[in-house]
Amino acid sequence: MTGPTATLQRDRHLLVRSGTAERVAAILRDRITEGVFLPGTRLSEPSISAALGVSRNTLREAFQLLAHERLAVHELNRGVFVRELSAPDIEDLYQVRRMVECGAVRLAGERGNRGFSAIEQAIVDGQRAAAEERWREVGSASIHFHQALVDLAGSDRASATARQVLAETRLFFVLTESTRAFFEPYIVRHRRILRHLERGRPDLAEQALEKYLRAAEKQLLAAYERRSG
Structure with missing residues (x-):
C-alpha cells in the first residue's frame, strides 16, 4: 500500500504513549507541512482514523485543532480539507x-x-x-x-x-x-x-x-x- 494512508499507518507507533487528539493533530500537521496531504486535499475521516487506529471522535477533535491553526478548513456537507492559501x-x-x-x-x-x-x-x-x-x-x-x-x-x-x-x-x-x-x-x-x-x-x-x-x-x-x- 502506498500514499498518504500508508504513511499514516507507519505513524501509528507515535501514538503508543498518547492517543490524544493533540498527538493526532501533531502527526497530521507534520504530514500536511511535508506535502503528504497537499492544499485542497480532503482529509478522509474513515481512512485516517483506520490508518492511525484512533476513534472518529478523537480524529474530529484533531481536525478542530488543525482548523484553529488555519491548516485545515471544514466545508459544510463536504468534509475537512487542507487549507489553500491566497x-x-x-x-x-x-x-x-x-x-x-x-x-x-x-x-x-x-x-x-x-x-x-x-x-x-x-x-x-x-x-x-x-x-x-x-x-x-x-x-x-x-x-x-x-x-x-x-x-x-x-x-x-x-x-x-x-x-x-x-x-x-x-x-x-x-x-x-x-x-x-x-x-x-x-x-x-x-x-x-x-x-x-x-x-x-x-x-x-x-x-x-x-x-x-x-x-x-x-x-x-x-x-x-x-x-x-
Missing part, C-alpha cells in the same frame, strides 16, 4: 513573520543569547539536502532555521506563534517549484544571518533577516501568480 494570506503571513522573527533576533541580541547550535544544524541539514538535490528537504531545513531564530528569544508564546505561522507558510511551499534556483539561495542567506549573530552583530542579522523575508515574500507571490495564472 495571495493576501501570503502577504499577511510574511508581515507577521517579520514582526515575530526580527523582534526575536533583536531580543536575543539584547539578552546576549549565543546558543546557535540549532541554527547551525538547520543550515548543515539544508546544505546536505541541497548537495543531494533534495529540494523539499532544503525547504524543511529553512523552516527549522527560522524556528530556531525565534527560539533564541526564549519566549514560549513567540515560539508557538512562529510554529503556527511557519506551518501555514509551508502550505504554500509544497506547491512551489522544487528546484535549485528556488531553494538554494535560502542557504546563503541563512549562513549570512548566522555569521552576523556569531560576530555579536544582532542589528546586522536583523537587517539581513528583514531583507530576506521581503525577498521570499516577493518570490512566493510571483510563484503563486504563475500557478494561478
